[in-house]
Every structure is written in structure tokens, then in C-alpha cells.
Amino acid sequence: DSGVTQTPKHLITATGQRVTLRCSPRSGDLSVYWYQQSLDQGLQFLIQYYNGEERAKGNILERFSAQQFPDLHSELNLSSLELGDSALYFCASSATGRGETQYFGPGTRLLVL
Amino acid sequence: DAKTTQPPSMDCAEGRAANLPCNHSTISGNEYVYWYRQIHSQGPQYIIHGLKNNETNEMASLIITEDRKSSTLILPHATLRDTAVYYCIVRAYTDAGNNRKLIWGLGTSLAVNP
Numbered sequence: 001d002s003g004v005t006q007t008p009k010h011l012i013t014a015t016g017q018r019v020t021l022r023c024s025p026r027s028g029d030l031s032v033y034w035y036q037q038s039l040d041q042g043l044q045f046l047i048q049y050y051n052g053e054e055r056a057k058g059n060i061l062e063r064f065s066a067q068q069f070p071d072l073h074s075e076l077n078l079s080s081l082e083l084g085d086s087a088l089y090f091c092a093s094s095a096t097g098r099g100e101t102q103y104f105g106p107g108t109r110l111l112v113l
Numbered sequence: 114d115a116k117t118t119q120p121p122s123m124d125c126a127e128g129r130a131a132n133l134p135c136n137h138s139t140i141s142g143n144e145y146v147y148w149y150r151q152i153h154s155q156g157p158q159y160i161i162h163g164l165k166n167n168e169t170n171e172m173a174s175l176i177i178t179e180d181r182k183s184s185t186l187i188l189p190h191a192t193l194r195d196t197a198v199y200y201c202i203v204r205a206y207t208d209a210g211n212n213r214k215l216i217w218g219l220g221t222s223l224a225v226n227p
Contacts, residue, residue, distance in 0.1 A: 044217070045215065101162065
């Protein structure tokens, strides 16, 4: 158990819909990262937050957005969903976001029908 | 693009050592080598990391060559529960300068056989 929690574990929705994925970092960690893993693919970095502020952006679509709240939990919002958005979404956290080890949550499996 | 090269798959007998190689010939002097594993679509699990010296923890050992262009992860006594995809990652910088992200390749699928 890494100490990072993600909800929900599974999500099934239809094309065009909007969903919100939630992540709680390890106690004391200030930085949160979001990754997407499509079928048989490596993890793709989406976005990083540090203490409520966006720190780095990766291959995140404009239909996707994220935020980190004062209590440090983070939400990833996916809108206008397409079939190709079906994937595993992982959240990771680290102490400061300055390059130390990232610890991953169990992921949310999103299926868009 | 990933900065590492790993064999796509390997087999290992249960109880034997599993040696997983990784090539990172373009690594920079201040970049670390990280190893994670992912068991059947679960969240990636941190294993070990190192800069230039060999490292050991309760899970594995990491051997980094002197020129730092390659490394080997060693699981000393592999068990069936070690069957997973193992990722070797060089920690990179994002376009934002000081910020860092992990760039993932496809890893090595290790099968530990009874």
C-alpha cells in the first residue's frame, strides 16, 4: 500500500460525458502527478501540481483539466469523452515535486462506451 | 520518447535470481535511474533508484555500470509474485525547467515460472 488513494476504482460512461477522478496523496506529500495508461501502452504523464499550483504539463488534452485543493487532494476532470479516452488513470504523489520518488495509487479504470 | 531500452520479455525460474538489463546510453550526469514494476494493471510500485553507486534494499539490488550507460536490476530470489512488467526510467526534466517527470517506456515483462 503506497498511501495514495484514488476513487473510483472503475468508471463506465458514454461518449460525450464528463467524469471526475479523485486522488488523495500520501500524508505530507505536496505534489501530485496524473498519468494515463492506454491498453498495452506505457504511462503517459499528463500534469503535475505542487501545493495547489500547476507545476508541469505533459500530453494533456484540452478536454482534460485538473486542480489541487487546499487539503492537497487532486481531481482530474475529463470532458466530452471519446472512446479513445478509455484507459487506466494513475495518480502519484511525492514530497515536494523536486524529483524525489513518486508513489502511485491503485488507479481508476475508465471505460467509455 | 523514453530514454531507456529494455528487452520486451524475460523468463526466470522461481527461486533463482532475475537479472533485468536496461540501456540508458544518453543519460546525463545528474540523472537518476529509477526502477518501478507494475503487476497486472495495478499502480506502479517503486523498487529502487540510484545515481552512480550500486544500491540495495529489501526488494532488489541495482547495479549501474561505471560509465552509467546501462544498469541491471537484480531480484535475488524471484517468486511467482514477482511476475510483472518492470520499468527502467531515467528521471527527466520537463520543459518547465526545474520540474521533473518520469518518462515511461514499455518495460520488460518478467515471467517467473514454477
